[in-house]
Amino acid sequence: MSRFDQIYYRYHRQLLLFSLKFVEREADALDIVQEVFISVWATDRLNYDEAHLKSYLFQATRNRCLNYLKHQGIMRQYEKNAALQLRQIELVHYQSGEKSLIETESVDRINQAIESLSDVQKEVILLSRFDGLSNQEIADKLGIPVRTVETRIFRALQKLREKITSTGHILLMVMGFFRRSEKMN
């Protein structure tokens, strides 16, 4: 297998997941990832060391997603589009240094963290993220109000993040929020 193919197989899924954070249409996200790979194909970027190459790939993906969002912004200039703005805020945030879990963590580690959740939390996460059920569908299935489902998912996501990220004030802050929410229940 060529060096290029190895890199392609290693990073394709990650870069696609990362693009899908900002680009709603899967076909567009796939296009963006192909363009990113074209930018390393047959160039000496292939000889970068692993860390350098990975950070180049994510940076190139970010830039293309940002251009895409800007283009969407031009197309919908008359529309006050909150979702588009939320995506832009998020993308700009990742340009300022913090890395997405998609970039830093392996699928295995995320799956392990999901496995270690309590049964109640694991249930909603699996139904939502793996079976692709909507919150309403989960509520119907479990016979609980949709707001309860949403709250459970939110708590489960915070718990996951807590398990995955190791230390630091980020975690403390999220936990602080989490505890306060717990008390209110």
Added chain:
Amino acid sequence: MDKSNDHIENLIICYLNGKCSEVQKQELLDWVNASEENKLLFIRTKDIWDSARQQPDCSNEQLIDFYRRLVVRKEKTPVRHLLRVASMAAMLAVAFVAGILVYSYLLFPEARQIVYSVPLGSKASVELSDGTKISLNSGSTLTYPDNFRGKTRTVSLTGEAYFEVSSDKSHPFIVQTRHFDVRVTGTQFDVCAYDDDQLASATLFEGGVELSGKSFGKMVLNPGERAVVDKINGRLTVENADIQTITSWKDGKFYFKNISLPDLIKRLERWYDVSIKLPERGIDTLKYSGRFQNQETIWQVLDALKLTSPIDYTRENLREFKLQYLPGSANDKKR
């Protein structure tokens, strides 16, 4: 975060689930903008949600698709492929224009979008509500509002057009194409962006324009310069423009300089509203320059090609021609 935590938690998850109303999205946006802490909580919650997304690995089929794209990029004559892409692109463009129309009717019933299409074989000119004059070449479509409102004057184009934009510094004039946008305040320029051409270009005659495109970001064009975007690899090149050649079409003349046979044929097809089939191979190196006054018939033009290059033609139907490559003919040496 005084608004009950529960409420915000529900709102975030509802948004991630894609079931939020516009009002709820706006509420979430306002909350995210309210503090750095809110923003981080939103971004990090969404990040874990996104990273747990069930996304089947499609890298195998995508790698094959990747190599297929490369092959198209390398072939010198991706004409038939391009035509297929072009027909899809045309369908998309129609859907897109229709979408804009429906959209603008829904939101701005008073700002009506006008779609102006010039048939193959003819040319037209349009004057907009702000006094801007536009000449349109064969087979072009211009979409513009009956009245400009808002901060910019925006039109969209597929095909070729020559713009004389009336000056208004506070309301930039924007030409959107599928491959780049041109932004000006008042100036004269030509945009050529046919869906079935590999290259799209913008040429500036007077004033200043800013070009922006997905593949190259932003660049400023100076008078006398022509920017050319290759749609296949996204590459942008800037060259000195041959003004006379580029604007000849709007005076009913047909000048061309150092262009490939496929490019020439596409222009002839638009100009004369005919269909011309290219030979499969042997045409990569052929380059043409020439001047026609548009008095000639398509027969005379094809005869001229026949005399100057190793190709012959046959007529297949009323408006259909087919070219053949004749390697090693006397014509080949003459060139």
